Amino acid sequence: MTKQHYDIIGDIHGQATELIQLLEKMGYRQHNGCYQHPSRKVIFLGDFIDRGKQQRLVLETVMAMIQQGSALSVIGNHEFNAMAFHTPNPDNPDDWLRPHSMGNNQQHQAFLDEYNDDSEELNKVLNFFYTLPLFLDLDGLRIIHASWEPNWVQSLKPDLNSDNTLTKELLIKASTKGSHAYKTVESLIKGVEYKLPNGITFDDKDGHPRKAVRTQWWRNTDCTLGEIAIPANFLDQQTANITIKAEELVGYLSTEKPLFLGHYWMVGEPVPLADNVACLDYSVAKPGGKLVAYRWDGEQKLSKDKFIWIEREAHHDNNQ
Ligand SMILES: [Mn+2]
Known part of the structure; x- marks a missing residue:
């Protein structure tokens, strides 16, 4: 069929x-x-x-x-x-x-x-x-x-x-x-979020401050927070450089x-x-x-x- x-x-x-x-x-x-x-x-x-x-x-x-x-x-x-x-x-x-x-x-x-x-x-x-x-x-x-x-x-x-x-x-x-x-x-x-360290916050699209970022949870390899944060490009450089190990991610083969x-x-x-x-x-x-x-x-x-x-x-x- x-x-x-x-x-x-x-x-x-x-x-x-x-x-x-x-x-x-x-x-x-x-x-x-x-x-x-x-x-x-x-x-x-x-x-x-x-x-x-x-x-x-x-x-x-x-x-x-x-x-x-x-x-x-x-x-x-x-x-x-x-x-x-x-x-x-x-x-x-x-x-x-x-x-x-x-x-x-x-x-x-x-x-x-x-x-x-x-x-x-x-x-x-x-x-x-x-x-x-x-x-x-x-x-x-x-x-x-x-x-x-x-x-x-x-x-x-x-x-x-x-x-x-x-x-x-x-x-x-x-x-x-x-x-x-x-x-x-x-x-x-609502998605898998990554909690930001040291009290870091950012304002989302609606102007609400957020302590965690949505992530590309489906990734299967090591990456930086800047690469998997959604939306991208709003984190400061130091936060964006945080390394995320593949095993910390949910992943989708x-x-x-x-x-x-x-x-x-x-x-x-x-x-x-x-x-x-x-x-x-x-x-x-x-x-x-x-x-x-x-x-x-x-x-x-x-x-x-x-x-x-x-x-x-x-x-x-x-x-x-
Ligand atoms: Mn929704």
Whole structure:
């Protein structure tokens, strides 16, 4: 039997215009309210929500595709955060699993604006998030939002449903800082970070000071922190020169199935990160960003020719 061919789409963050343009560019057409392709399926990498102003339209589009079998998806950290944001903390009923702090409210505000006073739709969407698996391990490819580590995935198995979706119990455990579930889920969907030494901090794209940097965890050789930090080029020279041994990295061997990730706010022309690793998040919710897909036809070695994208609509920049 031939392998199913997939179009894997990166983080959308409420940018429905670009999503629909990308689907149409790849030959998907609407039938019965659902985008479909005669021979291909989409796989979404999660992070449908937050930031952009068309989050309901994004969710309506992807929910229809998933329900009618023309797409699959994994969960992103923004869906996980939303589930925790809207779930009361069982240990403290006056609070939420994700506290409604100013920062957390700000990050989620565009979503709240669209679902304000519509608890029926909100519940429908939260129930949909519970149907999104943490990862997909398919015939010939793997999909996860931020990082793949077989032992972490295995250690969560007892807490996941048989289709690798989250239970409410796991949502609660994974919202408790310091727990094994918290660390593991955080690494898988928020990425592996390297803690900076000696109180060094830097400001991220949103202007928040950070004490740890996201890393290219998939590297298999010794390197410097400057070479694996994401984004690159913001560390001072001394910090950038810190040596990282291959064994300190999670690594992803070249013999493993191709792995597709979102999450990392890549910039520039889309290219594979390794022969068998590609990230499809190119920050479509930020000025200058794009919505990126990879058209996979069963190959083990990924090619830069198979990326396809839509540039962010310039008019969004005037509305923000
Ligand atoms: Mn993300």
